Amino acid sequence: MSSRSFDVVVIGAGIVGCAVACWCARAGLRVLVLERDGVATGTSGACMGHIMVNPEPEPLYRLTRRSVTLWQELRDRHPELHYLACGALWLAESDADLPLLQGLDRAIAGHGDRAWLLDARELHRREPALAPDLPGAWFYPDDAVVLPMQACGVLLGEAVRLGATVCTHTPATGVRLGPGSRIEAVRTPEGEVATAHVVVAAGVWTPAVHRQLGLPPVPIFPRRGDLAITAPFATPVHTQLLEVAYLRTATGKTIDPEGSEPDPGANAMNVQPQTHGTCLIGMTRQFGGLDRTLHPELLQRSLARAARFVPALLDAPVVRTWAGLRPYTKDKLPFVGPVPEIPGLHLAAGHEGLGITLAPVTGELVAQAITGQAPSLPMAPLGLARGAAGARHG
Amino acid sequence: MTRTHAADVAVIGAGPAGLAAALAARQAGAVVTILDEGARPGGQIFRQLPAAFGTIGQPAADAPSHALGHALLHDVEASGVPVLARVTVFEARPGALAYERDGEVGVVRAKAIVLATGAYDRSVPFPGWTLPGVVTAGAAQVMVRGQMLRPGTRAVVAGTGPLLLPTLTALQAAGVRVVAALEAAPRTALLRGVGALLRSRAKRREAWHYARAFLRSGLRLRHGWTVFAAHGADRVAAVTIGRVDRTGRPRRDHEQRLEADLVCVGFGLEPSNELARRLRCTMLRGPDGSWVPQVDARMATSVAGVFAAGEVVGIGGVDTARAEGHLAGLAAAAHAGWTVAPERFAQAEAERVRERAVSRTLLAAFPVLPGLYELAAPDTLVCRCEDVRLREVREAAALFGPELRTLKMATRAGMGPCQGRICASILEGVLASRLGVDPHRHACPAAQVPVKPVAARCLLEALRELG
Numbered sequence: 001m002s003s004r005s006f007d008v009v010v011i012g013a014g015i016v017g018c019a020v021a022c023w024c025a026r027a028g029l030r031v032l033v034l035e036r037d038g039v040a041t042g043t044s045g046a047c048m049g050h051i052m053v054n055p056e057p058e059p060l061y062r063l064t065r066r067s068v069t070l071w072q073e074l075r076d077r078h079p080e081l082h083y084l085a086c087g088a089l090w091l092a093e094s095d096a097d098l099p100l101l102q103g104l105d106r107a108i109a110g111h112g113d114r115a116w117l118l119d120a121r122e123l124h125r126r127e128p129a130l131a132p133d134l135p136g137a138w139f140y141p142d143d144a145v146v147l148p149m150q151a152c153g154v155l156l157g158e159a160v161r162l163g164a165t166v167c168t169h170t171p172a173t174g175v176r177l178g179p180g181s182r183i184e185a186v187r188t189p190e191g192e193v194a195t196a197h198v199v200v201a202a203g204v205w206t207p208a209v210h211r212q213l214g215l216p217p218v219p220i221f222p223r224r225g226d227l228a229i230t231a232p233f234a235t236p237v238h239t240q241l242l243e244v245a246y247l248r249t250a251t252g253k254t255i256d257p258e259g260s261e262p263d264p265g266a267n268a269m270n271v272q273p274q275t276h277g278t279c280l281i282g283m284t285r286q287f288g289g290l291d292r293t294l295h296p297e298l299l300q301r302s303l304a305r306a307a308r309f310v311p312a313l314l315d316a317p318v319v320r321t322w323a324g325l326r327p328y329t330k331d332k333l334p335f336v337g338p339v340p341e342i343p344g345l346h347l348a349a350g351h352e353g354l355g356i357t358l359a360p361v362t363g364e365l366v367a368q369a370i371t372g373q374a375p376s377l378p379m380a381p382l383g384l385a386r387g388a389a390g391a392r393h394g
Numbered sequence: 395m396t397r398t399h400a401a402d403v404a405v406i407g408a409g410p411a412g413l414a415a416a417l418a419a420r421q422a423g424a425v426v427t428i429l430d431e432g433a434r435p436g437g438q439i440f441r442q443l444p445a446a447f448g449t450i451g452q453p454a455a456d457a458p459s460h461a462l463g464h465a466l467l468h469d470v471e472a473s474g475v476p477v478l479a480r481v482t483v484f485e486a487r488p489g490a491l492a493y494e495r496d497g498e499v500g501v502v503r504a505k506a507i508v509l510a511t512g513a514y515d516r517s518v519p520f521p522g523w524t525l526p527g528v529v530t531a532g533a534a535q536v537m538v539r540g541q542m543l544r545p546g547t548r549a550v551v552a553g554t555g556p557l558l559l560p561t562l563t564a565l566q567a568a569g570v571r572v573v574a575a576l577e578a579a580p581r582t583a584l585l586r587g588v589g590a591l592l593r594s595r596a597k598r599r600e601a602w603h604y605a606r607a608f609l610r611s612g613l614r615l616r617h618g619w620t621v622f623a624a625h626g627a628d629r630v631a632a633v634t635i636g637r638v639d640r641t642g643r644p645r646r647d648h649e650q651r652l653e654a655d656l657v658c659v660g661f662g663l664e665p666s667n668e669l670a671r672r673l674r675c676t677m678l679r680g681p682d683g684s685w686v687p688q689v690d691a692r693m694a695t696s697v698a699g700v701f702a703a704g705e706v707v708g709i710g711g712v713d714t715a716r717a718e719g720h721l722a723g724l725a726a727a728a729h730a731g732w733t734v735a736p737e738r739f740a741q742a743e744a745e746r747v748r749e750r751a752v753s754r755t756l757l758a759a760f761p762v763l764p765g766l767y768e769l770a771a772p773d774t775l776v777c778r779c780e781d782v783r784l785r786e787v788r789e790a791a792a793l794f795g796p797e798l799r800t801l802k803m804a805t806r807a808g809m810g811p812c813q814g815r816i817c818a819s820i821l822e823g824v825l826a827s828r829l830g831v832d833p834h835r836h837a838c839p840a841a842q843v844p845v846k847p848v849a850a851r852c853l854l855e856a857l858r859e860l861g
């Protein structure tokens with residue numbers, strides 16, 4: 001940190017912090033990234049890598065669609081990015097799921113976007129390794145899979161080449177506010193850094209960072225996920241797979257993260273081939289605080305569920321399993337943009353399972369807010385105010 | 395149906411430590427099961443030919459330690475302790491293990507676990523080190539002694555430490571012509587090593603056996619020399635060798651090019667510590683920088699019911715392994731509720747302390763030479779699983795700092811099927827030699843299930859069985 005003054009200080013070097021740094025650096029801002037640990041050592045080092053358009057609800061469609069387009073631009077700009085343009089198949093398990101596929105197709109058509117409904121024959125021609133009894137699927141072609149940690153490296157690498165400074169193992173320990181509670185400086189163990197803007201991109205640790213810095217509470221809740229990955233060249237499928245019934249069960253929708261009842265956990269099939277021919281097998285969800293210990297029983301359910309849709313996965317060698325935390329919000333939308341009570345403070349956190357997908361659009365929106373440009377998408381659904389009610393109840 | 399076995403003591407590894415542990419525990423009364431990856435027990439050092447080869451006989455003259463090995467193997471066989479051979483233990487919890495054999499899963503429930511998982515070759519990257527025809531000393535021994543294969547015709551043998559001599563002997567016995575035998579450490583290391591050997595009768599005899607074979611061979615061991623590069627289009631055809639300074643750093647003033655189709659490298663050993671890490675044993679840096687489970691005076695790790703012995707608690711050779719295995723076997727039996735007389739413990743503890751002291755001196759005489767990591771060129775692979783080259787690691791370190799986890803993030807080095815077994819020490823070594831990064835700043839990497847790759851169906855079954 002040779003300079004002691006920056007236009008913006010980003011707290012957190014996960015995928016969101018890296019993307020915010022990248023877009024801010026592109027906007028010509030002098031950027032400092034503070035990371036209390038190493039780059040991508042939190043959620044971004046322990047997640048899946050889907051870049052995925054969500055057809056519903058409407059604000060999420062707009063966000064994900066914009067971000068997928070930005071990822072495609074990143075892929076063109078960075079040939080080193082491990083980007084697998086595999087598309088996504090939303091699978092029906094039985095005929096009962098077929099209306100869900102039609103619902104997705106209607107939703108995407110309503111946005112003027114394009115996808116395909118596949119019958120059983122078309123589906124198995126596309127992915128012969130799928131269980132023979134699956135009746136159909138909905139295919140969205142623009143979805144992709146990246147390697148999350150490598151993607152962090154690519155985004156942060158671009159930021160650094162544009163002049164950004166990265167300080168790992170350097171936590172933000174405080175903020176200095178001026179008149180009107182305006183951000184003036186960030187304190188670190190190595191001294192104070194003058195800045196007009198602070199972006200908190202600390203994922204599940206955002207509430208703790210806000211507490212430490214004396215900033216308003218943020219209702220983000222850690223939700224653990226357990227994953228397994230196969231050896232290279234072992235993937236039996238070449239498209240990202242999701243079970244469409246996940247829309248109906250929404251992986252444990254009724255659980256209140258602030259409730260007193262323990263979360264039994266939920267799982268749904270999500271299988272992702274990667275550029276190396278590795279195959280990532282998910283997914284599980286369970287509230288349980290900041291504990292990152294793998295839950296063997298949920299992982300087992302998740303593997304069994306994956307084998308239900310892709311029996312050949314049972315023969316694939318698994319090289320590693322692990323667990324990570326997802327930053328959950330109650331309405332499933334992240335907090336992105338300025339916090340009005342503290343001028344100069346911006347949030348970029350709470351993306352749950354869509355952190356990789358939404359990182360670029362988050363970076364773009366934050367950079368637009370800091371440079372005073374019109375946002376490329378409406379910001380109101382992403383403001384802290386819409387979640388503040390939840391925080392007060394907690 | 396999952397096969398399940400119950401035992402008082404489960405011993406993982408059938409090398410000298412594991413065999414001695416199993417015998418001691420059995421003699422104390424315990425019900426013991428041994429699990430081993432090999433087709434037949436013996437481990438790396440007492441490697442036996444596959445049973446089908448039995449009539450052909452042993453290819454090389456046996457060293458004194460091999461006689462000890464045969465005796466141990468014989469005693470274990472006579473004791474009736476079952477050996478589960480060709481199994482890969484891929485999950486361990488206190489009290490339970492899961493293994494895979496031929497696609498089937500088995501579970502062993504045991505009151506005590508003895509980790510006697512041994513060690514594997516430390517790899518040092520140099521240009522051409524991934525060419526076919528470059529093998530580690532351990533692999534050469536497997537080929538010669540375990541499969542009766544001749545790995546090449548003209549060999550350059552390079553490395554450091556006392557294991558070079560048995561490697562040379564094995565290759566010569568297999569009919570390989572050794573064109574250069576290169577010890578990277580200076581001659582003074584040999585003198586210190588000899589000093590250590592003189593303190594142990596068993597080691598004296600062992601060293602004399604190999605030294606005599608070496609002297610008879612007419613070969614000259616060149617001290618302060620090592621392999622700089624292996625050349626060839628699709629396999630090794632030639633080798634560049636050269637001098638190194640006292641720290642192993644290459645000196646480019648005496649390079650020679652030799653014709654050879656085999657490069658055999660042995661830069662010391664690394665403990666197979668993944669099960670200890672998986673069991674969340676407290677891990678310490680050993681004197682050579684490797685991560686080893688902390689053990690008390692009776693080989694107990696920090697996890698109740700988990701004991702460790704032999705190379706996995708620090709590279710020490712066959713006598714240390716046997717002594718520690720014996721002690722760990724007694725302690726494991728005692729943990730499982732069998733009575734072990736205090737004087738048996740006292741004797742075993744004293745022997746263990748004596749042997750470990752000798753091997754520590756020997757290990758200190760042949761330290762990991764940090765300068766050897768300067769052999770790698772910018773386009774030399776440092777992570778074979780993920781095809782990561784030194785240049786990429788340096789570029790990432792310049793951008794993001796020299797932290798292992800961050801470099802893994804940026805380059806994928808260390809994320810492949812070897813789980814860092816080969817590349818973790820290489821990355822530490824190149825970061826230290828090229829960027830001055832203190833290896834001690836890196837934390838011990840965690841290990842998750844499965845500690846070795848296994849089919850998803852086996853993982854699923856084991857998780858169901860173990861919960």
